[in-house]
Amino acid sequence: LAAQLSLSLAECPGTGSAQAGRAAACQGCPNQGLCAAGAAGPDPAEAAELRARLRAVRHTVLVLSGKGGVGKSTFSALLAHGLAADETKQVALLDIDICGPSIPKIMGLEGEQVHQSGSGWSPVYVEENLGVMSVGFLLSSPDDAVIWRGPKKNGLIKQFLRDVDWGEVDYLIVDTPPGTSDEHLSIVQYLSATHIDGAVIITTPQEVSLQDVRKEINFCRKVKLPIIGVVENMSGFVCPKCKNESQIFPPTTGGAEKMCQNLSVSLLGKVPLDPQIGKSCDRGQSFLAEAPESPATVSYRNIIQRIQEYCEQHHLQEEKIM
Amino acid sequence: TLAERTNLAGVRHILLVLSGKGGVGKSTLSTELALALRHAGKRVGILDVDLCGPSIPRMLRVQDSAVHQCDSGWVPVFVGQDKAIALMSIGFLLERPDDAVVWRGPKKNALIKQFVTDVAWGELDFLIVDTPPGTSDEHISTVEALRPYQLLGAVLVTTPQ
Numbered sequence: 081l082a083a084q085l086s087l088s089l090a091e092c093p094g095t096g097s098a099q100a101g102r103a104a105a106c107q108g109c110p111n112q113g114l115c116a117a118g119a120a121g122p123d124p125a126e127a128a129e130l131r132a133r134l135r136a137v138r139h140t141v142l143v144l145s146g147k148g149g150v151g152k153s154t155f156s157a158l159l160a161h162g163l164a165a166d167e168t169k170q171v172a173l174l175d176i177d178i179c180g181p182s183i184p185k186i187m188g189l190e191g192e193q194v195h196q197s198g199s200g201w202s203p204v205y206v207e208e209n210l211g212v213m214s215v216g217f218l219l220s221s222p223d224d225a226v227i228w229r230g231p232k233k234n235g236l237i238k239q240f241l242r243d244v245d246w247g248e249v250d251y252l253i254v255d256t257p258p259g260t261s262d263e264h265l266s267i268v269q270y271l272s273a274t275h276i277d278g279a280v281i282i283t284t285p286q287e288v289s290l291q292d293v294r295k296e297i298n299f300c301r302k303v304k305l306p307i308i309g310v311v312e313n314m315s316g317f318v319c320p321k322c323k324n325e326s327q328i329f330p331p332t333t334g335g336a337e338k339m340c341q342n343l344s345v346s347l348l349g350k351v352p353l354d355p356q357i358g359k360s361c362d363r364g365q366s367f368l369a370e371a372p373e374s375p376a377t378v379s380y381r382n383i384i385q386r387i388q389e390y391c392e393q394h395h396l397q398e399e400k401i402m
Numbered sequence: 403t404l405a406e407r408t409n410l411a412g413v414r415h416i417l418l419v420l421s422g423k424g425g426v427g428k429s430t431l432s433t434e435l436a437l438a439l440r441h442a443g444k445r446v447g448i449l450d451v452d453l454c455g456p457s458i459p460r461m462l463r464v465q466d467s468a469v470h471q472c473d474s475g476w477v478p479v480f481v482g483q484d485k486a487i488a489l490m491s492i493g494f495l496l497e498r499p500d501d502a503v504v505w506r507g508p509k510k511n512a513l514i515k516q517f518v519t520d521v522a523w524g525e526l527d528f529l530i531v532d533t534p535p536g537t538s539d540e541h542i543s544t545v546e547a548l549r550p551y552q553l554l555g556a557v558l559v560t561t562p563q
Contacts, residue, residue, distance in 0.1 A: 231507065
């Protein structure tokens, strides 16, 4: 055993990859034998299937964080609602948090089931132009725990991309669980069949969050996932009665602002704490619609607009290249 | 094996701190619980099995520490005012603190088993195991690896919403 393991990024080529068990990083891994004996790389037929399915998706945005509980699902839902406010746009929200799927509740879709048609699984529609998919819809009871190891989670994520009939989509938003593991590696791998506009990374102001978020930024860089920018949630609280501002989660090391400066990443915006946000999520309502005057709503809308502009610009650049 | 029995043989109670949800205060509670038990005169250890987002080293201000080896395995880092709380975390094994540990399940499982069997905990009244959010590889592997031992139980952490 080395006292200092060399834990450089993306060492594990993936148990399903062509390099499984054979890469330099596999030396010493307890799973090496299993991987080396296993099948070769990803099935080219599968890759073609994914490409075909995702061909009609114009923009894809991943919502990430290293840290849990910072507001990824909340943000993903509001981004979806915000983009779908334009009725000419078709929006898809994919929840790949298999262990803790929050999206059904936040979107007011608890209890909904997934239906199959000739063309695949149907997303659950909140609005005509806003479809949602989550493992939450596949559970018999909302309290059922999905206690799966990585490979099984990866399988479901692949199914979500391959078997769901999203149709023509202007924006595919992917909500992820916290961390940098199977789900994250898999979604980047599977979505390489289409292209990902970029990642929006969520944090809160305190260092305990930022230290995980810096890892996530490194993950994005190493897998060459463009970073659209960072959103700082729970950034201050303005008392509705006395209007005094407090820092509930003090940015002891400069918050997202300092981190973004240090890492040359765009700060998309800061969203203050508003108890109505949690309430709206619990009730499955859009916070933007329920509290249009809240400073948090103003922040969210500005951030959503910046993301839209980024995606449109990205698309124009792609068209120029083609 | 005898070695497996040795490293946890001196640990009287093992306590898991769990939640399904992230960001509710598992690591914070694990840390405060350890400090409080230590203050009450108990011998305490913390095992941080959050491989992607290890928070405990920073909370105990030992994020720059390194891990050493002895004959029976890895020596935990001793933290707290009297340097008497034993801590093991993947945080100590990173070359740079911002390095992401981007591992799939099998590799995570292997390290967790090592953390459980290869850390020389010595005599402890309580070993607190801090976990990441979810119900996946880390949780399954930790419980499986700890099954032969005296698992006191789990404390579940939540927030009101």
